[in-house]
Amino acid sequence: MExxxxxxxLDWETNTFLQAEELQRYLDEAIPTHNDSxxxxxxxxxxxxxxxxxxxxxxRKKLNERLYxxxxxxxxxTKMHKESIVKDxxxxxxxxxxxxxxxxxxxxxxxxxxxxxxxxxxxxxxKRSSPIEVLELRVSSMGEKTVVVSxxxxxxxxxxxxxxxMFESLNLEIISENITAFSDRVLKTVFVxxxxxxxxxLKIKIETAIAALNAA
Amino acid sequence: MExxxxxxxLDWETNTFLQAEELQRYLDEAIPTHNDSxxxxxxxxxxxxxxxxxxxxxxRKKLNERLYxxxxxxxxxTKMHKESIVKDxxxxxxxxxxxxxxxxxxxxxxxxxxxxxxxxxxxxxxKRSSPIEVLELRVSSMGEKTVVVSxxxxxxxxxxxxxxxMFESLNLEIISENITAFSDRVLKTVFVxxxxxxxxxLKIKIETAIAALNAA
DNA sequence: CGCAACACGTGAAAC
DNA sequence: TGTTTCACGTGTTGC
Numbered sequence: 001m002e003x004x005x006x007x008x009x010l011d012w013e014t015n016t017f018l019q020a021e022e023l024q025r026y027l028d029e030a031i032p033t034h035n036d037s038x039x040x041x042x043x044x045x046x047x048x049x050x051x052x053x054x055x056x057x058x059x060r061k062k063l064n065e066r067l068y069x070x071x072x073x074x075x076x077x078t079k080m081h082k083e084s085i086v087k088d089x090x091x092x093x094x095x096x097x098x099x100x101x102x103x104x105x106x107x108x109x110x111x112x113x114x115x116x117x118x119x120x121x122x123x124x125x126x127k128r129s130s131p132i133e134v135l136e137l138r139v140s141s142m143g144e145k146t147v148v149v150s151x152x153x154x155x156x157x158x159x160x161x162x163x164x165x166m167f168e169s170l171n172l173e174i175i176s177e178n179i180t181a182f183s184d185r186v187l188k189t190v191f192v193x194x195x196x197x198x199x200x201x202l203k204i205k206i207e208t209a210i211a212a213l214n215a216a
Numbered sequence: 217m218e219x220x221x222x223x224x225x226l227d228w229e230t231n232t233f234l235q236a237e238e239l240q241r242y243l244d245e246a247i248p249t250h251n252d253s254x255x256x257x258x259x260x261x262x263x264x265x266x267x268x269x270x271x272x273x274x275x276r277k278k279l280n281e282r283l284y285x286x287x288x289x290x291x292x293x294t295k296m297h298k299e300s301i302v303k304d305x306x307x308x309x310x311x312x313x314x315x316x317x318x319x320x321x322x323x324x325x326x327x328x329x330x331x332x333x334x335x336x337x338x339x340x341x342x343k344r345s346s347p348i349e350v351l352e353l354r355v356s357s358m359g360e361k362t363v364v365v366s367x368x369x370x371x372x373x374x375x376x377x378x379x380x381x382m383f384e385s386l387n388l389e390i391i392s393e394n395i396t397a398f399s400d401r402v403l404k405t406v407f408v409x410x411x412x413x414x415x416x417x418l419k420i421k422i423e424t425a426i427a428a429l430n431a432a
Numbered sequence: 433c434g435c436a437a438c439a440c441g442t443g444a445a446a447c
Numbered sequence: 448t449g450t451t452t453c454a455c456g457t458g459t460t461g462c
Binding site: 059062063066067069070073074075080082083086087089090092093094095096097099100103157158160161164165168174175176177178179180181182183 | 275279289310319399
C-alpha cells in the first residue's frame with residue numbers, strides 16, 4: 001500500500017498554511033513516485049502520468065491560493081470552508097455595491113447643498129437628504145423639570161457619531177440618553193433636565209445645530 | 217467537429233450551464249452506479265459508498281454554483297475559468313476598497329469646508345481625549361449567524377462618540393446597535409451578523425481597537 | 433500529439 | 448458515533 005504517513009494538509013481553519021515547508025517538500029519530492037524501472041511494455045506511461053499529476057497538483061494549488069487571497073480581502077471573516085469563502089465574498093461585494101450607491105446619492109446631495117433651516121420636520125422619502133436627514137424631531141416635557149427629545153434620522157455612515165457630537169456640543173444636562181440603529185433608521189432619545197418652558201427653545205437649538213452641522 | 221453528442225460538461229466559457237438537462241439526468245441517474253448484483257459479501261459497502269459519493273457530488277455542485285454566482289456579481293468580465301473568476305473577484309474587491317477610500321476622503325473634505333469665520337454653535341476643536349474605561353465587555357453568540365456585543369464603560373466627555381467611531385472603524389456587518397447613557401455609565405449593545413465561531417476573535421478586535429484609541 | 437481545464441470517486445482527517 | 452471538508456489521482460474533453 002501507499003506509505004504516505006506524513007501529514008501535509010493545508011489548514012483553512014487556522015488561517016495560515018500549516019507546515020508549509022513540509023508541504024512543499026512533499027510536493028516537490030513526491031512527484032516521481034514511480035521510478036521503478038519495470039521496463040515493461042510500457043512506453044512512457046510513468047513519464048506522462050507524472051506530468052499530468054504534477055499539472056493537476058499545480059492547478060489545485062493555484063486555485064487554493066486564489067481562494068485564500070480572496071478570503072484575505074474580505075473583512076470580517078477569518079475562517080470557514082471554500083464554499084463559505086466564496087459566499088461571503090459575494091455578500092461582501094453586494095454590500096459594497098449598495099454602500100457605493102448610498103454614498104453616491106449622499107455626495108450628490110451634498111454638492112447641491114440647500115440649507116434647509118426652516119422646515120421643522122417633514123422629510124418624506126429617501127430622496128431629499130443631507131449628511132443628517134431628520135425624519136422626525138419631537139421635544140416634549142415630562143413633568144416640570146424634565147424634557148424628552150426624540151429624534152429619528154435615516155442611517156448613514158456617520159450618523160450616530162454626528163448625533164452624539166451634536167448633542168454633546170449643546171452642553172445639556174443630560175439625565176439619560178439612548179441611540180438605537182436598526183434597518184435604515186437611527187433613533188435617539190434624550191432625557192434632559194430642563195424646565196418644561198424651555199422645551200420649544202431646545203427644539204430650535206437642536207434644529208439649528210443640525211442645520212449648522214449639515215452646512216459645514 | 218461540433219458534434220458534441222454526449223456532452224455534459226458545464227461550460228464556464230460560454231457562460232451558462234450547457235445542456236443542463238442532460239447533466240442533471242446524468243447526475244440523478246448515475247448515483248446507484250453499482251447495481252451489479254454480484255451479491256458479494258458487501259454488507260453495506262455500496263450503500264455507504266453511494267452516500268459518500270452523493271455528498272461529494274453535492275459539495276462540488278454547491279461550490280460551482282457559488283463560483284458562478286461570484287462571477288455574476290463581478291462586473292466587467294464574463295467568462296473564464298474557476299481560477300480567473302476568483303482572481304477577478306479579488307481585483308474587483310480591491311478596486312472597490314480603494315474607491316471607497318477615495319470617496320470617504322472626498323466626503324470628509326466636503327464636510328470640513330466652510331467654518332473658521334464665526335461659528336456660533338459648533339464647538340471649535342474639542343480635541344481633549346478622555347480614555348475609554350471599559351467596565352465590562354461581553355461577546356456572545358445568538359444562534360449561528362449572530363454575535364451580540366455588550367460593552368459597558370464609564371461615562372466621560374466623549375465616550376459615546378468614541379464608542380460609535382470605534383465600532384464604525386471595525387467595519388462590521390451590524391444588524392442593530394444601541395447606546396444608552398445613564399448615571400455614570402454608558403452601555404453599548406451591538407448585534408453583528410457573523411459566525412458564532414468568530415466570537416472570540418471579535419472580542420479581541422474590540423479590545424485592541426479600544427486600546428489603540430486610548431493610546432492616541 | 434500534448435496541454436489545460438474539468439468532474440469524478442476515494443480515503444483521510446476534522447468537527 | 449456519522450457527517451462534512453478536503454486533497455488526491457485519474458479519465459475525459461476541447462483546443
